Amino acid sequence: MQKPLLSTSSEDHEVIWKRTLAGHVSAFETLMDSHFRLLFEYGLKFSDDEEFVKDNIQDLFLYVWEKRRNLNTNIPVKPYLMASLRRMMHRASNTALVYNPSLENHPTLFDVKFSVEKEYIRRETTRLMSLKLKTTLEKLPPRQKEVVYLKFFQELNRDQIATVMNISPQTVSNLLQIAMKQLRKHWKAQFATSSLMLAN
Numbered sequence: 001m002q003k004p005l006l007s008t009s010s011e012d013h014e015v016i017w018k019r020t021l022a023g024h025v026s027a028f029e030t031l032m033d034s035h036f037r038l039l040f041e042y043g044l045k046f047s048d049d050e051e052f053v054k055d056n057i058q059d060l061f062l063y064v065w066e067k068r069r070n071l072n073t074n075i076p077v078k079p080y081l082m083a084s085l086r087r088m089m090h091r092a093s094n095t096a097l098v099y100n101p102s103l104e105n106h107p108t109l110f111d112v113k114f115s116v117e118k119e120y121i122r123r124e125t126t127r128l129m130s131l132k133l134k135t136t137l138e139k140l141p142p143r144q145k146e147v148v149y150l151k152f153f154q155e156l157n158r159d160q161i162a163t164v165m166n167i168s169p170q171t172v173s174n175l176l177q178i179a180m181k182q183l184r185k186h187w188k189a190q191f192a193t194s195s196l197m198l199a200n
Contacts, residue, residue, distance in 0.1 A: 013031075013034065013077045013078065014076075014077060016030050016031050016034070016077075017031065017073070017075075017077045018073050020064070020065075020068060021068045021069070021071055021073050022068075023068065028061075028064075028065055031061075031064075031077075032061050035077075035078070035081055036057060038078070038081075038082075038154075039057050039060070039081060039082065039085050040053055040054065040057060042082055042085065042086075042154075043056060043057065043085055043089060045146070045149070046086070046089050046090075047089060047093065052089075052092070052093075053089070055092075056085060056088050056089045056092055057085060059088060059092075060081065060084055060085050060088055063084075063088075076160055076163075078154075078156070078160075079156060079160035079161075079163045079164050080163070082150075082154075082164045083163050083164040083165075083166065086164060086165070086166075087166070136183055137183070139182075140179055140182060140183075143165075143175055144175050144176075144178060144179035144182065145179075146165065147161060147165070147172060147175040147176050147179060148176070148179050148183075150164060150165070151176060158172045158173060158176075
């Protein structure tokens, strides 16, 4: 009996990708099944229209299948699919992302609501600290927010983030550095406020 293709490891995703490009229908189905939720959640960061996001994901997979003979077999699959969906959605909505400092805080560029899993909150102090961190993260400008999301929530490296966002690796580092500086600044301010309230 053939071993199921479904897996979460990057090595197995690469095998699935190569088999898809070689024309194996079962591998293509596995590729779609294993990446749909990730792409759907990422797409919702740019649009709250679920049907629009789903249509773009379907168009992306259709493109992959139709162009499979011309696609690179040796690429990191997850960043490639995320970057492709990102570009496709911007083209489809006629709001292509222009990396201009004046658009840094534009509300339609990228939006993510950082969540805190309940099972990780065991005590009231931990819950309050987690909620403060969540609030702080959501105050970041869109591009900084996206870098943090891709780095810490999707666990992509600098080069992969650069691929997804279509920017240079150095720009990724700069955005991440600025974001972390802002997080530390807000965190210290909130911590100082909380300490003052407790003292009173």
